[in-house]
Amino acid sequence: MHSHRRRNPIRRGAPALLSAAALITGGLAVASQSAAFATTTTTTTSSTASASTSASAVPTHRLCSQPSKPGYMACEAVVRTDLKAQKTLARHDTPKGFGPADLQAAYNLPKDAGKGATVAIVDANDDPNAEKDLAAYRSQYGLPECSTSNGCFKKTDQDGGTNYPAPDAGWAGEISLDVDMVSAACPQCKILLVEAKSASMDDLGAAVNQAVKQGAKYVSNSYGGSESADDTKADDQYFKHPGVAITVSSGDSGYGVEYPAASPYVTAVGGTSLKKDSSTRGYSESVWGTSAGGDGAGSGCSGYEAKPSWQKDTGCGKRSVADVASVADPATGLAVYDTYQASGWNVYGGTSASSPFIAGVYALAGAPGSGDTPASYPYAHPDQLNDVTSGSNGSCGNYLCQAGKGYDGPTGLGTPNGVSAFTK
Numbered sequence: 247m248h249s250h251r252r253r254n255p256i257r258r259g260a261p262a263l264l265s266a267a268a269l270i271t272g273g274l275a276v277a278s279q280s281a282a283f284a285t286t287t288t289t290t291t292s293s294t295a296s297a298s299t300s301a302s303a304v305p306t307h308r309l310c311s312q313p314s315k316p317g318y319m320a321c322e323a324v325v326r327t328d329l330k331a332q333k334t335l336a337r338h339d340t341p342k343g344f345g346p347a348d349l350q351a352a353y354n355l356p357k358d359a360g361k362g363a364t365v366a367i368v369d370a371n372d373d374p375n376a377e378k379d380l381a382a383y384r385s386q387y388g389l390p391e392c393s394t395s396n397g398c399f400k401k402t403d404q405d406g407g408t409n410y411p412a413p414d415a416g417w418a419g420e421i422s423l424d425v426d427m428v429s430a431a432c433p434q435c436k437i438l439l440v441e442a443k444s445a446s447m448d449d450l451g452a453a454v455n456q457a458v459k460q461g462a463k464y465v466s467n468s469y470g471g472s473e474s475a476d477d478t479k480a481d482d483q484y485f486k487h488p489g490v491a492i493t494v495s496s497g498d499s500g501y502g503v504e505y506p507a508a509s510p511y512v513t514a515v516g517g518t519s520l521k522k523d524s525s526t527r528g529y530s531e532s533v534w535g536t537s538a539g540g541d542g543a544g545s546g547c548s549g550y551e552a553k554p555s556w557q558k559d560t561g562c563g564k565r566s567v568a569d570v571a572s573v574a575d576p577a578t579g580l581a582v583y584d585t586y587q588a589s590g591w592n593v594y595g596g597t598s599a600s601s602p603f604i605a606g607v608y609a610l611a612g613a614p615g616s617g618d619t620p621a622s623y624p625y626a627h628p629d630q631l632n633d634v635t636s637g638s639n640g641s642c643g644n645y646l647c648q649a650g651k652g653y654d655g656p657t658g659l660g661t662p663n664g665v666s667a668f669t670k
Contacts, residue, residue: 324598332590343582353664369424377401402441402456420469467492472505473508494512496543
């Protein structure tokens, strides 16, 4: 693949990404609400982001900037630039993009599960506004308060203290997306934000270890880089945590495998386009991406990682990516509130949305077995998922980039239909 390239033994971030400040201030074209969020009916509302357009049909920018030196990873969040950010909303207005009620309905999620469970978010750099922005999101959608004062929200550095790293607008947007998606999936969950001092794999990995040390049984990672032969060492250092559900974004550059999504110890989370329709479910999904490739959910066959015993697809002798998926297409994107060098309500997408959402779904399902690798759970219950059978993220010519019945690369075994597929 052409982005997130990495040379052994160090990683390099994605090419030429713009900061969040540049993305959402000034000069952005404002699309009409009906054009941006078209449904299958003639009625459109700002709370329904069920667009019928493809990922390539809407202009976006990635949130994270180009790393200044090798050895660094890039976050997997994108923002729509055709929609004007909203600092405040009119009395009866709602944010553009899917909100919690939409996602809970689309994925048949219980509303009251997960109480007391802690979902950890691992990101680089500091978001100084993380807690207050989270409060605004949850207040808007009537979700329970999640603050430091009531014990629901906690922010820590990678060493477990409060010596937070330098703030960064791009990663702050990523953090806003992550905490909002955990909130949407599991409103009763606690949220632990662990901020790595930099976007290096070593610092991000140390933050993963810190999250587990603090007792989180669910840890989301919304970043990636190209594979390398040294990945198996990082597996053992940072991701081998039996009894902990670790989710990782599969990538935003279409067909091609990224690390750490390729680790056999994590649940690699792909992405879909989610559309509201008149079916019994009320929604339908296809692969986020196009056959031309270049954008959309990442997928493919690892060049280095051994195939986990629970993966049975026959077209890849090593680890296949992804395992499961949820909405990630910015054309059918998520409402997110972000004010650090940003302008409030925006529509975000990327597999950075699907990873924390699936971590929240794992939390709804209950604590994993103490010796288990929870990535194996969906493979025991494929009939409990929504099978995504249309779309592609590249032109590989087989299931590793093309959706079909059963397992495929871009969406894995499918998307949540309740939580039964995420428990033993």
